[in-house]
Amino acid sequence: xxxxxxxxxxxxxxxxxxxxxxxxxxxxxxxxxxxxxxxxxxxxxxxxxxxxxxxxxxxxxxxxxxxxxxxxxxxxxxxxxxxxxxxxxx
Amino acid sequence: xxxxxxxxxxxxxxxxxxxxxxxxxxxxxxxxxxxxxxxxxxxxxxxxxxxxxxxxxxxxxxxxxxxxxxxxxxxxxxxxxxxxxxxxxxxxxxxxxxxxxxxxxxxxxxxxxxxxxxxxxxxxxxxxxxxx
Numbered sequence: 001x002x003x004x005x006x007x008x009x010x011x012x013x014x015x016x017x018x019x020x021x022x023x024x025x026x027x028x029x030x031x032x033x034x035x036x037x038x039x040x041x042x043x044x045x046x047x048x049x050x051x052x053x054x055x056x057x058x059x060x061x062x063x064x065x066x067x068x069x070x071x072x073x074x075x076x077x078x079x080x081x082x083x084x085x086x087x088x089x090x
Numbered sequence: 091x092x093x094x095x096x097x098x099x100x101x102x103x104x105x106x107x108x109x110x111x112x113x114x115x116x117x118x119x120x121x122x123x124x125x126x127x128x129x130x131x132x133x134x135x136x137x138x139x140x141x142x143x144x145x146x147x148x149x150x151x152x153x154x155x156x157x158x159x160x161x162x163x164x165x166x167x168x169x170x171x172x173x174x175x176x177x178x179x180x181x182x183x184x185x186x187x188x189x190x191x192x193x194x195x196x197x198x199x200x201x202x203x204x205x206x207x208x209x210x211x212x213x214x215x216x217x218x219x220x221x222x
Contacts, residue, residue: 038154049199062180066171073151073168076187079196
C-alpha cells in the first residue's frame with residue numbers, strides 16, 4: 001500500500017464514498033490505496049458479479065473523481081470477491 | 091496520431107479488432123474496445139479544440155506536481171471527467187476499468203455486452219448517428 005497523504009477534502013470525500021459503496025447491496029469490500037498523494041486506486045469487490053451493481057459502483061466513483069479532479073486522479077477496478085486474487089483492506 | 095480524422099481511423103481499426111475477438115475472447119475484446127473509445131474521445135478533443143495541454147494526452151492518468159498537486163500533464167481520464175458530461179465520463183471510466191481488469195487481474199464476466207453499449211454511448215457522442 002502507498003504511503004501518500006491526500007488532502008482533507010479528498011479524505012472527507014473518500015470517507016463518504018467508501019460508505020456509499022458499502023451501502024450498495026452486492027458490494028463485499030472496498031480497498032483504497034494512494035501510491036502518491038494525488039493518485040487514488042480503488043478496488044470494489046462484489047459478492048457475485050452483477051452488471052447493475054458494477055455500474056452503480058463505477059458511477060459513484062466517477063462522480064467522486066469528477067468532484068476532486070483538481071486534487072487527485074482516480075483509477076477504479078471492480079472485481080468478483082469470489083475470484084479476486086488482490087488483497088483487500090478494510 | 092494527431093488530428094480528428096486520424097483518431098477516427100485508429101478508433102475504427104481498434105473496433106474492428108475488438109469485433110474479431112468478441113466471439114472467442116470476449117474479455118480480451120474489451121482491450122481494443124477501450125482503445126477505440128480512447129481514440130474517439132481524442133477525436134472529440136480535437137473537434138472541440140481543447141487547450142493544447144488537454145488535447146493530446148500521452149497517458150491515461152494525469153501527471154501532477156508532487157508538491158502542489160496541480161496537473162502537470164493531463165491524462166485522458168481526467169480530461170474526460172473535467173470537460174464532458176457525466177454519462178460520458180462514467181462510460182469511459184467503465185471501459186478503462188474493464189480493460190485494465192482484463193489485462194492484469196479479474197477478467198469481466200459474461201459477454202461484456204454492457205461494455206459494448208458503453209462504447210456505443212461514446213461513439214454516438216463523438217460521431218452522432220445520422221437521422222436519415
